Amino acid sequence: MALFMQAVSIFSVYAVTLSTQTKSLSAKDTSALMQVDGNETSIVVRDEIQNGGFTHAETIIYYSKKLQDDLHMLGMKIKEHEDNIKLLKTQKSKLDNSILDLEAKCQSSSIPKIENEDNSLLQTEEQTTEQILQREKSAAGILCQLKTRHGAQASSLPLTKDVLGIVATLGQLEDDNLSRLFAEYLGVETMLAIVCKTYEGVKALETYDKEGCINKSSGLHGLGASIGRTLDGRFLVICLENLMHEPYAGEFVTDDPQRRLDLIKPRLPNGECPPGFLGFAVNMVNVDSRNLFCLTASGYGLRETLFYNLFSCLQVYRTRAEMLLALPCISHGALSLDGGIFRSTGVFSLGNREDVGVKFPKPSMTSTLPENYIEAERQVKEMKWKKEKMLEDVKRERALLDNAKHNFDKKREEFLKFLAESSSYATQRTWGKLMAGKAAKSVAKAIGDYQYPWREKLAKYKDELSKGAWGYWELGAWKPLGISSRRRARLRKEVLLAGEDWPYESERKEMRTKRKGHKCDILAAEKREKTARLMQEMPKMLLDYKKRRWEKKMKEEDKSK
Numbered sequence: 001m002a003l004f005m006q007a008v009s010i011f012s013v014y015a016v017t018l019s020t021q022t023k024s025l026s027a028k029d030t031s032a033l034m035q036v037d038g039n040e041t042s043i044v045v046r047d048e049i050q051n052g053g054f055t056h057a058e059t060i061i062y063y064s065k066k067l068q069d070d071l072h073m074l075g076m077k078i079k080e081h082e083d084n085i086k087l088l089k090t091q092k093s094k095l096d097n098s099i100l101d102l103e104a105k106c107q108s109s110s111i112p113k114i115e116n117e118d119n120s121l122l123q124t125e126e127q128t129t130e131q132i133l134q135r136e137k138s139a140a141g142i143l144c145q146l147k148t149r150h151g152a153q154a155s156s157l158p159l160t161k162d163v164l165g166i167v168a169t170l171g172q173l174e175d176d177n178l179s180r181l182f183a184e185y186l187g188v189e190t191m192l193a194i195v196c197k198t199y200e201g202v203k204a205l206e207t208y209d210k211e212g213c214i215n216k217s218s219g220l221h222g223l224g225a226s227i228g229r230t231l232d233g234r235f236l237v238i239c240l241e242n243l244m245h246e247p248y249a250g251e252f253v254t255d256d257p258q259r260r261l262d263l264i265k266p267r268l269p270n271g272e273c274p275p276g277f278l279g280f281a282v283n284m285v286n287v288d289s290r291n292l293f294c295l296t297a298s299g300y301g302l303r304e305t306l307f308y309n310l311f312s313c314l315q316v317y318r319t320r321a322e323m324l325l326a327l328p329c330i331s332h333g334a335l336s337l338d339g340g341i342f343r344s345t346g347v348f349s350l351g352n353r354e355d356v357g358v359k360f361p362k363p364s365m366t367s368t369l370p371e372n373y374i375e376a377e378r379q380v381k382e383m384k385w386k387k388e389k390m391l392e393d394v395k396r397e398r399a400l401l402d403n404a405k406h407n408f409d410k411k412r413e414e415f416l417k418f419l420a421e422s423s424s425y426a427t428q429r430t431w432g433k434l435m436a437g438k439a440a441k442s443v444a445k446a447i448g449d450y451q452y453p454w455r456e457k458l459a460k461y462k463d464e465l466s467k468g469a470w471g472y473w474e475l476g477a478w479k480p481l482g483i484s485s486r487r488r489a490r491l492r493k494e495v496l497l498a499g500e501d502w503p504y505e506s507e508r509k510e511m512r513t514k515r516k517g518h519k520c521d522i523l524a525a526e527k528r529e530k531t532a533r534l535m536q537e538m539p540k541m542l543l544d545y546k547k548r549r550w551e552k553k554m555k556e557e558d559k560s561k
Helices: 002-033 038-051 053-108 124-133 139-156 176-186 199-205 219-226 303-311 320-325 371-446 453-460 485-497 519-560
Strands: 114-116 163-166 194-196 237-239 277-280 315-317 334-336 341-344 347-349 365-367 471-474 477-480
Touching (some): 139 163, 139 194, 315 320, 453 485
Parallel strands (some): 194 237, 315 334
Antiparallel strands (some): 471 477
Protein backbone atom coordinates (compact mmCIF):
# COMPACT_ATOMS: atom_id res chain seq x y z
CA MET A 1 0.00 0.00 0.00
CA ALA A 2 2.90 2.36 0.74
CA LEU A 3 4.19 1.80 -2.80
CA PHE A 4 0.84 2.85 -4.28
CA MET A 5 0.60 6.00 -2.16
CA GLN A 6 4.19 6.93 -3.07
CA ALA A 7 3.33 6.56 -6.75
CA VAL A 8 0.33 8.85 -6.30
CA SER A 9 2.51 11.52 -4.65
CA ILE A 10 5.10 11.33 -7.48
CA PHE A 11 2.37 11.70 -10.09
CA SER A 12 1.05 14.74 -8.22
CA VAL A 13 4.49 16.43 -8.41
CA TYR A 14 4.65 15.75 -12.15
CA ALA A 15 1.18 17.17 -12.67
CA VAL A 16 1.96 20.35 -10.69
CA THR A 17 5.13 20.90 -12.74
CA LEU A 18 3.23 20.41 -15.97
CA SER A 19 0.49 22.78 -14.82
CA THR A 20 3.09 25.47 -14.01
CA GLN A 21 4.70 25.12 -17.44
CA THR A 22 1.41 25.42 -19.31
CA LYS A 23 0.28 28.39 -17.23
CA SER A 24 3.58 30.22 -17.83
CA LEU A 25 3.25 29.58 -21.55
CA SER A 26 -0.26 31.00 -21.57
CA ALA A 27 0.86 34.09 -19.64
CA LYS A 28 3.76 34.72 -22.04
CA ASP A 29 1.47 34.41 -25.02
CA THR A 30 -0.98 36.90 -23.55
CA SER A 31 1.68 39.50 -22.68
CA ALA A 32 3.22 39.23 -26.12
CA LEU A 33 -0.08 39.61 -27.89
CA MET A 34 -1.09 42.64 -25.81
CA GLN A 35 1.68 44.65 -27.51
CA VAL A 36 0.19 44.16 -30.97
CA ASP A 37 -2.70 46.15 -32.45
CA GLY A 38 -6.29 44.98 -32.14
CA ASN A 39 -6.63 43.50 -35.62
CA GLU A 40 -3.37 41.54 -35.41
CA THR A 41 -4.27 40.34 -31.91
CA SER A 42 -7.63 39.01 -32.98
CA ILE A 43 -6.01 37.18 -35.90
CA VAL A 44 -3.33 35.54 -33.73
CA VAL A 45 -5.80 34.57 -31.01
CA ARG A 46 -8.17 33.13 -33.59
CA ASP A 47 -5.34 31.08 -35.07
CA GLU A 48 -4.33 29.85 -31.61
CA ILE A 49 -7.87 28.75 -30.79
CA GLN A 50 -8.23 27.01 -34.13
CA ASN A 51 -4.90 25.23 -33.63
CA GLY A 52 -5.92 24.19 -30.10
CA GLY A 53 -3.24 26.24 -28.31
CA PHE A 54 -4.86 27.58 -25.15
CA THR A 55 -7.65 24.96 -25.19
CA HIS A 56 -5.17 22.11 -25.33
CA ALA A 57 -3.13 23.53 -22.44
CA GLU A 58 -6.24 23.80 -20.28
CA THR A 59 -7.23 20.26 -21.29
CA ILE A 60 -3.84 18.96 -20.16
CA ILE A 61 -4.25 20.54 -16.73
CA TYR A 62 -7.83 19.30 -16.35
CA TYR A 63 -7.08 15.73 -17.47
CA SER A 64 -3.97 15.58 -15.26
CA LYS A 65 -6.05 16.59 -12.24
CA LYS A 66 -8.69 14.00 -13.13
CA LEU A 67 -6.09 11.21 -13.36
CA GLN A 68 -4.65 12.24 -9.99
CA ASP A 69 -8.10 12.05 -8.39
CA ASP A 70 -8.75 8.62 -9.92
CA LEU A 71 -5.42 7.27 -8.69
CA HIS A 72 -6.03 8.65 -5.21
CA MET A 73 -9.50 7.09 -5.08
CA LEU A 74 -8.18 3.69 -6.23
CA GLY A 75 -5.37 3.88 -3.67
CA MET A 76 -7.90 4.54 -0.90
CA LYS A 77 -9.98 1.56 -2.06
CA ILE A 78 -6.90 -0.69 -1.95
CA LYS A 79 -6.12 0.49 1.57
CA GLU A 80 -9.73 -0.10 2.66
CA HIS A 81 -9.76 -3.70 1.33
CA GLU A 82 -6.38 -4.44 2.93
CA ASP A 83 -7.63 -3.14 6.29
CA ASN A 84 -10.78 -5.27 5.97
CA ILE A 85 -8.74 -8.40 5.25
CA LYS A 86 -6.47 -7.69 8.20
CA LEU A 87 -9.46 -7.22 10.51
CA LEU A 88 -11.14 -10.42 9.28
CA LYS A 89 -7.95 -12.42 9.81
CA THR A 90 -7.67 -11.09 13.36
CA GLN A 91 -11.27 -12.08 14.11
CA LYS A 92 -10.71 -15.51 12.54
CA SER A 93 -7.67 -16.09 14.75
CA LYS A 94 -9.74 -15.23 17.84
CA LEU A 95 -12.48 -17.63 16.71
CA ASP A 96 -9.94 -20.43 16.22
CA ASN A 97 -8.67 -19.97 19.76
CA SER A 98 -12.22 -19.95 21.16
CA ILE A 99 -13.11 -23.12 19.23
CA LEU A 100 -10.03 -24.92 20.56
CA ASP A 101 -10.88 -23.90 24.13
CA LEU A 102 -14.49 -25.09 23.83
CA GLU A 103 -13.50 -28.38 22.20
CA ALA A 104 -11.03 -29.01 25.00
CA LYS A 105 -13.78 -28.24 27.50
CA CYS A 106 -16.10 -30.73 25.81
CA GLN A 107 -13.44 -33.44 25.83
CA SER A 108 -12.60 -32.86 29.47
CA SER A 109 -16.26 -33.20 30.46
CA SER A 110 -17.50 -36.55 31.66
CA ILE A 111 -18.54 -38.88 28.87
CA PRO A 112 -22.34 -39.01 28.85
CA LYS A 113 -24.07 -42.27 29.51
CA ILE A 114 -26.33 -43.63 26.80
CA GLU A 115 -29.06 -45.98 27.86
CA ASN A 116 -31.27 -48.11 25.68
CA GLU A 117 -34.98 -47.55 26.10
CA ASP A 118 -36.11 -50.71 24.40
CA ASN A 119 -33.97 -53.31 22.67
CA SER A 120 -36.78 -54.01 20.23
CA LEU A 121 -36.45 -50.46 18.88
CA LEU A 122 -32.69 -50.50 18.22
CA GLN A 123 -33.15 -51.44 14.57
CA THR A 124 -35.78 -48.84 13.65
CA GLU A 125 -33.34 -46.53 11.83
CA GLU A 126 -31.88 -49.48 9.97
CA GLN A 127 -35.40 -50.59 9.10
CA THR A 128 -36.09 -47.17 7.57
CA THR A 129 -32.89 -47.47 5.54
CA GLU A 130 -33.91 -50.97 4.40
CA GLN A 131 -37.32 -49.64 3.35
CA ILE A 132 -35.57 -47.03 1.21
CA LEU A 133 -33.11 -49.59 -0.23
CA GLN A 134 -36.02 -51.73 -1.38
CA ARG A 135 -36.81 -48.98 -3.90
CA GLU A 136 -33.80 -49.86 -6.02
CA LYS A 137 -34.50 -47.52 -8.93
CA SER A 138 -35.07 -44.41 -6.82
CA ALA A 139 -32.58 -41.61 -6.14
CA ALA A 140 -32.98 -42.10 -2.38
CA GLY A 141 -32.21 -45.83 -2.74
CA ILE A 142 -29.02 -45.09 -4.70
CA LEU A 143 -27.82 -42.59 -2.05
CA CYS A 144 -28.55 -45.01 0.79
CA GLN A 145 -26.69 -47.75 -1.09
CA LEU A 146 -23.69 -45.41 -1.44
CA LYS A 147 -23.68 -44.60 2.30
CA THR A 148 -24.11 -48.25 3.23
CA ARG A 149 -21.08 -49.30 1.18
CA HIS A 150 -18.72 -46.37 1.84
CA GLY A 151 -19.94 -45.06 5.22
CA ALA A 152 -18.47 -41.70 6.28
CA GLN A 153 -16.38 -41.42 3.11
CA ALA A 154 -19.55 -40.95 1.06
CA SER A 155 -20.17 -37.49 2.55
CA SER A 156 -16.81 -36.22 1.25
CA LEU A 157 -17.52 -37.04 -2.40
CA PRO A 158 -18.15 -34.02 -4.70
CA LEU A 159 -21.55 -35.46 -5.59
CA THR A 160 -22.83 -35.81 -2.01
CA LYS A 161 -20.80 -33.34 0.07
CA ASP A 162 -23.71 -30.87 0.06
CA VAL A 163 -26.42 -33.52 0.65
CA LEU A 164 -27.87 -33.69 4.18
CA GLY A 165 -29.85 -36.87 3.61
CA ILE A 166 -33.33 -38.17 2.87
CA VAL A 167 -36.40 -36.56 4.45
CA ALA A 168 -37.39 -39.89 6.07
CA THR A 169 -34.01 -40.15 7.85
CA LEU A 170 -33.68 -36.53 9.04
CA GLY A 171 -36.47 -36.72 11.64
CA GLN A 172 -37.56 -39.09 14.39
CA LEU A 173 -40.93 -39.68 16.07
CA GLU A 174 -41.70 -41.33 19.39
CA ASP A 175 -45.13 -42.62 18.34
CA ASP A 176 -45.37 -45.18 15.55
CA ASN A 177 -48.94 -44.14 14.73
CA LEU A 178 -47.86 -40.50 14.30
CA SER A 179 -44.97 -41.61 12.11
CA ARG A 180 -47.39 -43.41 9.78
CA LEU A 181 -49.77 -40.42 9.75
CA PHE A 182 -47.01 -37.94 8.91
CA ALA A 183 -45.68 -40.21 6.16
CA GLU A 184 -49.17 -40.53 4.66
CA TYR A 185 -49.69 -36.74 4.88
CA LEU A 186 -46.39 -35.98 3.12
CA GLY A 187 -46.57 -38.81 0.60
CA VAL A 188 -43.92 -41.28 -0.47
CA GLU A 189 -42.40 -38.88 -3.03
CA THR A 190 -41.72 -36.24 -0.35
CA MET A 191 -40.52 -38.84 2.19
CA LEU A 192 -37.91 -40.00 -0.36
CA ALA A 193 -36.89 -36.44 -1.32
CA ILE A 194 -33.18 -35.58 -1.16
CA VAL A 195 -32.29 -32.56 1.00
CA CYS A 196 -29.39 -30.29 -0.06
CA LYS A 197 -28.01 -27.21 1.66
CA THR A 198 -27.36 -25.08 -1.43
CA TYR A 199 -28.29 -24.97 -5.09
CA GLU A 200 -24.76 -26.05 -6.04
CA GLY A 201 -25.52 -29.44 -4.49
CA VAL A 202 -28.74 -29.66 -6.52
CA LYS A 203 -26.86 -29.00 -9.78
CA ALA A 204 -24.30 -31.70 -8.95
CA LEU A 205 -27.01 -34.39 -8.74
CA GLU A 206 -28.01 -34.07 -12.40
CA THR A 207 -26.23 -32.58 -15.42
CA TYR A 208 -27.32 -31.95 -19.01
CA ASP A 209 -25.71 -31.92 -22.44
CA LYS A 210 -25.87 -29.14 -25.03
CA GLU A 211 -29.27 -30.32 -26.30
CA GLY A 212 -30.74 -30.18 -22.78
CA CYS A 213 -30.92 -33.97 -22.35
CA ILE A 214 -29.88 -35.65 -19.11
CA ASN A 215 -26.27 -36.80 -19.02
CA LYS A 216 -26.53 -40.44 -17.94
CA SER A 217 -22.81 -40.72 -17.20
CA SER A 218 -22.63 -38.12 -14.41
CA GLY A 219 -24.49 -37.20 -11.26
CA LEU A 220 -26.86 -39.66 -9.63
CA HIS A 221 -27.56 -41.29 -13.00
CA GLY A 222 -23.89 -42.14 -13.45
CA LEU A 223 -23.63 -43.32 -9.84
CA GLY A 224 -26.66 -45.60 -10.24
CA ALA A 225 -25.29 -47.09 -13.44
CA SER A 226 -21.94 -47.79 -11.74
CA ILE A 227 -23.57 -49.84 -8.95
CA GLY A 228 -26.07 -51.57 -11.21
CA ARG A 229 -29.12 -49.47 -10.28
CA THR A 230 -30.59 -47.52 -13.16
CA LEU A 231 -32.41 -44.39 -12.07
CA ASP A 232 -35.89 -44.18 -13.61
CA GLY A 233 -38.51 -41.48 -13.38
CA ARG A 234 -38.41 -38.19 -11.55
CA PHE A 235 -37.28 -37.53 -7.98
CA LEU A 236 -37.65 -34.57 -5.63
CA VAL A 237 -34.72 -32.52 -4.34
CA ILE A 238 -35.27 -29.90 -1.61
CA CYS A 239 -32.83 -26.98 -1.49
CA LEU A 240 -32.83 -25.33 1.94
CA GLU A 241 -31.60 -21.94 0.71
CA ASN A 242 -34.32 -21.70 -1.98
CA LEU A 243 -37.42 -22.86 -0.12
CA MET A 244 -40.77 -21.46 -1.27
CA HIS A 245 -41.69 -20.25 2.23
CA GLU A 246 -39.41 -18.05 4.29
CA PRO A 247 -37.74 -19.82 7.26
CA TYR A 248 -39.40 -19.44 10.63
CA ALA A 249 -38.16 -16.17 12.12
CA GLY A 250 -40.09 -16.17 15.42
CA GLU A 251 -39.13 -17.19 18.93
CA PHE A 252 -38.30 -20.68 20.26
CA VAL A 253 -39.59 -22.48 23.32
CA THR A 254 -37.52 -21.39 26.31
CA ASP A 255 -34.89 -23.87 27.60
CA ASP A 256 -35.85 -26.51 25.05
CA PRO A 257 -32.84 -28.54 23.82
CA GLN A 258 -34.81 -29.45 20.67
CA ARG A 259 -35.43 -25.74 19.85
CA ARG A 260 -39.15 -26.22 19.24
CA LEU A 261 -40.96 -23.31 17.64
CA ASP A 262 -43.02 -21.06 19.90
CA LEU A 263 -46.14 -21.04 17.72
CA ILE A 264 -49.40 -19.41 18.78
CA LYS A 265 -51.88 -21.97 20.10
CA PRO A 266 -55.26 -22.15 18.32
CA ARG A 267 -58.23 -20.54 20.07
CA LEU A 268 -61.95 -21.04 19.59
CA PRO A 269 -64.24 -18.00 19.26
CA ASN A 270 -64.87 -18.22 23.02
CA GLY A 271 -61.13 -17.83 23.68
CA GLU A 272 -60.50 -21.41 24.85
CA CYS A 273 -58.08 -23.93 23.35
CA PRO A 274 -59.90 -26.59 21.24
CA PRO A 275 -60.46 -29.89 23.11
CA GLY A 276 -58.22 -32.72 21.96
CA PHE A 277 -55.47 -30.42 20.62
CA LEU A 278 -52.11 -32.19 21.09
CA GLY A 279 -49.70 -29.77 19.43
CA PHE A 280 -48.12 -28.81 16.12
CA ALA A 281 -46.62 -31.44 13.83
CA VAL A 282 -43.43 -29.42 13.26
CA ASN A 283 -42.66 -29.60 17.00
CA MET A 284 -43.41 -33.33 17.33
CA VAL A 285 -40.51 -34.32 15.07
CA ASN A 286 -37.23 -34.87 16.90
CA VAL A 287 -34.18 -33.49 15.09
CA ASP A 288 -30.59 -34.58 15.60
CA SER A 289 -28.58 -32.04 17.60
CA ARG A 290 -26.13 -31.65 14.69
CA ASN A 291 -28.94 -30.27 12.52
CA LEU A 292 -30.48 -27.88 15.05
CA PHE A 293 -28.08 -24.94 14.63
CA CYS A 294 -26.35 -23.04 11.83
CA LEU A 295 -27.16 -25.48 9.05
CA THR A 296 -27.68 -22.88 6.32
CA ALA A 297 -25.69 -19.81 5.33
CA SER A 298 -28.21 -17.66 7.22
CA GLY A 299 -27.75 -19.63 10.45
CA TYR A 300 -31.06 -21.54 10.46
CA GLY A 301 -31.51 -25.14 11.59
CA LEU A 302 -33.45 -28.02 10.07
CA ARG A 303 -36.65 -27.48 12.09
CA GLU A 304 -37.26 -23.87 11.02
CA THR A 305 -36.38 -24.59 7.37
CA LEU A 306 -37.22 -28.10 6.12
CA PHE A 307 -39.89 -29.25 8.57
CA TYR A 308 -41.51 -25.82 8.87
CA ASN A 309 -41.78 -25.79 5.06
CA LEU A 310 -43.27 -29.30 4.99
CA PHE A 311 -45.72 -29.01 7.89
CA SER A 312 -46.07 -25.25 8.50
CA CYS A 313 -48.68 -24.89 11.30
CA LEU A 314 -50.23 -28.36 10.84
CA GLN A 315 -52.21 -29.19 14.00
CA VAL A 316 -52.60 -32.64 15.60
CA TYR A 317 -55.79 -33.72 17.45
CA ARG A 318 -56.75 -36.79 19.41
CA THR A 319 -59.87 -37.78 17.41
CA ARG A 320 -61.50 -36.88 14.12
CA ALA A 321 -64.58 -35.52 15.91
CA GLU A 322 -62.49 -33.11 17.97
CA MET A 323 -60.64 -32.02 14.82
CA LEU A 324 -63.94 -31.25 13.06
CA LEU A 325 -65.12 -29.21 16.05
CA ALA A 326 -61.93 -27.11 15.81
CA LEU A 327 -62.33 -26.31 12.09
CA PRO A 328 -62.91 -22.55 12.72
CA CYS A 329 -59.38 -22.19 14.12
CA ILE A 330 -57.56 -24.43 11.61
CA SER A 331 -55.84 -22.57 8.77
CA HIS A 332 -52.94 -24.84 7.68
CA GLY A 333 -54.49 -28.30 7.96
CA ALA A 334 -54.81 -30.83 10.76
CA LEU A 335 -54.41 -34.55 11.58
CA SER A 336 -56.10 -36.83 14.08
CA LEU A 337 -54.67 -39.96 15.68
CA ASP A 338 -57.54 -42.06 14.34
CA GLY A 339 -56.60 -41.26 10.72
CA GLY A 340 -58.42 -38.01 9.93
CA ILE A 341 -56.61 -35.69 7.51
CA PHE A 342 -57.69 -32.12 6.81
CA ARG A 343 -55.15 -30.72 4.33
CA SER A 344 -56.30 -27.13 3.92
CA THR A 345 -59.43 -25.02 3.99
CA GLY A 346 -62.15 -27.11 2.35
CA VAL A 347 -59.87 -30.05 1.35
CA PHE A 348 -60.38 -33.37 3.20
CA SER A 349 -58.70 -36.76 2.70
CA LEU A 350 -61.35 -39.50 2.95
CA GLY A 351 -61.26 -43.27 2.57
CA ASN A 352 -59.11 -46.00 4.12
CA ARG A 353 -55.66 -45.31 5.47
CA GLU A 354 -52.77 -46.14 3.15
CA ASP A 355 -49.42 -47.54 4.24
CA VAL A 356 -46.76 -45.51 2.44
CA GLY A 357 -44.06 -48.07 3.15
CA VAL A 358 -41.52 -45.49 4.39
CA LYS A 359 -41.88 -43.77 7.74
CA PHE A 360 -39.83 -41.80 10.24
CA PRO A 361 -37.72 -43.94 12.60
CA LYS A 362 -38.08 -43.96 16.36
CA PRO A 363 -35.36 -42.53 18.61
CA SER A 364 -33.57 -45.71 19.64
CA MET A 365 -31.50 -44.32 22.53
CA THR A 366 -31.74 -41.60 25.12
CA SER A 367 -28.71 -39.64 26.13
CA THR A 368 -27.99 -38.21 29.55
CA LEU A 369 -25.82 -35.41 28.22
CA PRO A 370 -25.22 -32.62 30.74
CA GLU A 371 -26.60 -29.20 29.82
CA ASN A 372 -23.19 -27.53 29.79
CA TYR A 373 -21.93 -30.15 27.33
CA ILE A 374 -24.86 -29.53 24.97
CA GLU A 375 -24.41 -25.75 25.25
CA ALA A 376 -20.67 -26.02 24.55
CA GLU A 377 -21.34 -28.20 21.52
CA ARG A 378 -23.86 -25.65 20.24
CA GLN A 379 -21.36 -22.81 20.71
CA VAL A 380 -18.66 -24.75 18.85
CA LYS A 381 -20.97 -25.32 15.90
CA GLU A 382 -22.05 -21.67 15.88
CA MET A 383 -18.44 -20.48 15.95
CA LYS A 384 -17.50 -22.83 13.11
CA TRP A 385 -20.39 -21.42 11.10
CA LYS A 386 -19.15 -17.87 11.79
CA LYS A 387 -15.67 -18.95 10.74
CA GLU A 388 -16.99 -20.25 7.41
CA LYS A 389 -18.83 -16.97 6.83
CA MET A 390 -15.65 -15.07 7.70
CA LEU A 391 -13.61 -17.10 5.21
CA GLU A 392 -16.17 -16.25 2.53
CA ASP A 393 -15.83 -12.56 3.43
CA VAL A 394 -12.03 -12.80 3.19
CA LYS A 395 -12.32 -14.45 -0.22
CA ARG A 396 -14.66 -11.71 -1.43
CA GLU A 397 -12.39 -8.95 -0.09
CA ARG A 398 -9.37 -10.53 -1.82
CA ALA A 399 -11.25 -10.54 -5.13
CA LEU A 400 -12.16 -6.87 -4.66
CA LEU A 401 -8.54 -6.07 -3.72
CA ASP A 402 -7.18 -7.79 -6.83
CA ASN A 403 -9.67 -5.91 -8.99
CA ALA A 404 -8.71 -2.58 -7.38
CA LYS A 405 -4.98 -3.29 -7.90
CA HIS A 406 -5.61 -4.18 -11.54
CA ASN A 407 -7.52 -0.93 -12.09
CA PHE A 408 -4.75 1.00 -10.32
CA ASP A 409 -2.07 -0.48 -12.60
CA LYS A 410 -4.10 0.37 -15.71
CA LYS A 411 -4.69 3.93 -14.51
CA ARG A 412 -0.99 4.32 -13.64
CA GLU A 413 0.07 3.24 -17.15
CA GLU A 414 -2.45 5.64 -18.62
CA PHE A 415 -1.07 8.47 -16.48
CA LEU A 416 2.56 7.71 -17.43
CA LYS A 417 1.62 7.69 -21.12
CA PHE A 418 -0.22 10.98 -20.68
CA LEU A 419 2.82 12.54 -18.95
CA ALA A 420 5.09 11.51 -21.82
CA GLU A 421 2.76 12.95 -24.46
CA SER A 422 2.12 16.20 -22.57
CA SER A 423 5.87 16.71 -21.93
CA SER A 424 6.64 16.50 -25.67
CA TYR A 425 3.79 18.91 -26.40
CA ALA A 426 5.06 21.39 -23.79
CA THR A 427 8.57 21.29 -25.34
CA GLN A 428 7.21 22.03 -28.83
CA ARG A 429 5.00 24.84 -27.53
CA THR A 430 7.95 26.47 -25.71
CA TRP A 431 9.99 26.73 -28.95
CA GLY A 432 6.97 28.04 -30.87
CA LYS A 433 6.22 30.68 -28.24
CA LEU A 434 9.80 32.00 -28.34
CA MET A 435 9.55 32.52 -32.11
CA ALA A 436 6.13 34.16 -31.75
CA GLY A 437 7.54 36.52 -29.10
CA LYS A 438 10.27 37.75 -31.45
CA ALA A 439 7.74 38.39 -34.22
CA ALA A 440 5.48 40.26 -31.83
CA LYS A 441 8.34 42.52 -30.71
CA SER A 442 9.17 43.46 -34.31
CA VAL A 443 5.56 44.29 -35.09
CA ALA A 444 5.22 46.33 -31.88
CA LYS A 445 8.36 48.31 -32.75
CA ALA A 446 7.01 49.15 -36.22
CA ILE A 447 3.71 50.53 -34.87
CA GLY A 448 4.87 51.84 -31.50
CA ASP A 449 2.95 55.09 -31.88
CA TYR A 450 -0.38 53.39 -32.54
CA GLN A 451 -3.27 54.53 -30.34
CA TYR A 452 -6.11 52.16 -29.46
CA PRO A 453 -9.64 53.35 -30.42
CA TRP A 454 -10.72 53.80 -26.79
CA ARG A 455 -7.90 56.27 -26.26
CA GLU A 456 -9.26 58.54 -29.02
CA LYS A 457 -12.75 58.39 -27.55
CA LEU A 458 -11.41 59.10 -24.07
CA ALA A 459 -9.59 62.21 -25.32
CA LYS A 460 -12.63 63.36 -27.33
CA TYR A 461 -15.12 63.18 -24.45
CA LYS A 462 -12.71 64.17 -21.70
CA ASP A 463 -14.50 67.42 -20.84
CA GLU A 464 -17.95 65.85 -20.94
CA LEU A 465 -16.95 62.90 -18.76
CA SER A 466 -15.49 65.22 -16.10
CA LYS A 467 -18.87 66.96 -15.64
CA GLY A 468 -20.55 63.92 -14.07
CA ALA A 469 -22.13 60.61 -14.84
CA TRP A 470 -25.55 61.83 -16.02
CA GLY A 471 -25.30 65.57 -16.74
CA TYR A 472 -24.80 68.97 -15.07
CA TRP A 473 -26.55 72.23 -14.13
CA GLU A 474 -25.78 75.37 -16.15
CA LEU A 475 -27.51 78.73 -15.57
CA GLY A 476 -30.29 77.04 -13.68
CA ALA A 477 -30.98 74.47 -16.39
CA TRP A 478 -30.09 70.76 -16.49
CA LYS A 479 -27.97 69.78 -19.48
CA PRO A 480 -27.22 66.15 -20.44
CA LEU A 481 -23.74 64.96 -21.41
CA GLY A 482 -22.55 64.94 -25.00
CA ILE A 483 -22.12 61.11 -24.77
CA SER A 484 -24.98 58.76 -23.94
CA SER A 485 -24.94 56.55 -20.86
CA ARG A 486 -24.70 53.40 -23.01
CA ARG A 487 -21.62 54.65 -24.91
CA ARG A 488 -20.10 55.91 -21.66
CA ALA A 489 -20.53 52.45 -20.07
CA ARG A 490 -19.02 50.72 -23.13
CA LEU A 491 -16.02 53.08 -23.11
CA ARG A 492 -15.52 52.47 -19.39
CA LYS A 493 -15.58 48.70 -19.98
CA GLU A 494 -12.95 48.91 -22.77
CA VAL A 495 -10.63 50.97 -20.57
CA LEU A 496 -10.92 48.56 -17.63
CA LEU A 497 -10.38 45.49 -19.87
CA ALA A 498 -7.19 47.09 -21.19
CA GLY A 499 -5.88 47.22 -17.63
CA GLU A 500 -6.14 51.00 -17.25
CA ASP A 501 -7.84 53.02 -14.52
CA TRP A 502 -11.14 54.83 -15.11
CA PRO A 503 -10.66 58.33 -13.64
CA TYR A 504 -14.27 59.45 -13.96
CA GLU A 505 -15.92 57.32 -11.34
CA SER A 506 -18.74 59.22 -9.65
CA GLU A 507 -18.55 59.61 -5.91
CA ARG A 508 -20.65 57.11 -4.10
CA LYS A 509 -22.67 58.28 -1.15
CA GLU A 510 -22.25 56.52 2.12
CA MET A 511 -24.79 53.77 2.48
CA ARG A 512 -27.41 54.60 5.06
CA THR A 513 -27.48 51.78 7.56
CA LYS A 514 -29.87 53.40 10.06
CA ARG A 515 -33.52 53.68 9.19
CA LYS A 516 -35.33 56.97 9.73
CA GLY A 517 -38.39 55.50 11.44
CA HIS A 518 -41.82 57.01 12.22
CA LYS A 519 -42.22 60.63 13.36
CA CYS A 520 -44.13 59.70 16.52
CA ASP A 521 -41.28 57.40 17.58
CA ILE A 522 -38.73 60.14 16.92
CA LEU A 523 -40.72 62.74 18.99
CA ALA A 524 -41.21 60.26 21.81
CA ALA A 525 -37.48 59.57 21.91
CA GLU A 526 -36.72 63.31 22.00
CA LYS A 527 -39.19 63.80 24.87
CA ARG A 528 -37.64 60.97 26.85
CA GLU A 529 -34.18 62.42 26.29
CA LYS A 530 -35.35 65.89 27.40
CA THR A 531 -37.06 64.46 30.49
CA ALA A 532 -33.92 62.57 31.47
CA ARG A 533 -31.83 65.74 31.08
CA LEU A 534 -34.26 67.79 33.19
CA MET A 535 -34.34 65.14 35.91
CA GLN A 536 -30.58 65.40 36.18
CA GLU A 537 -30.92 69.19 36.67
CA MET A 538 -33.79 68.86 39.17
CA PRO A 539 -31.71 69.18 42.41
CA LYS A 540 -30.20 72.44 41.23
CA MET A 541 -33.60 73.76 40.18
CA LEU A 542 -35.03 72.95 43.62
CA LEU A 543 -32.22 74.81 45.36
CA ASP A 544 -32.76 77.85 43.14
CA TYR A 545 -36.48 77.75 43.87
CA LYS A 546 -35.93 77.58 47.62
CA LYS A 547 -33.42 80.42 47.44
CA ARG A 548 -35.87 82.64 45.57
CA ARG A 549 -38.63 81.90 48.08
CA TRP A 550 -36.29 82.73 50.99
CA GLU A 551 -35.18 85.98 49.41
CA LYS A 552 -38.80 86.98 48.73
CA LYS A 553 -39.78 86.22 52.31
CA MET A 554 -36.90 88.23 53.71
CA LYS A 555 -37.84 91.23 51.55
CA GLU A 556 -41.43 91.10 52.78
CA GLU A 557 -40.26 91.03 56.42
CA ASP A 558 -38.00 94.03 55.82
CA LYS A 559 -40.89 96.01 54.35
CA SER A 560 -43.15 95.22 57.31
CA LYS A 561 -40.62 96.68 59.75
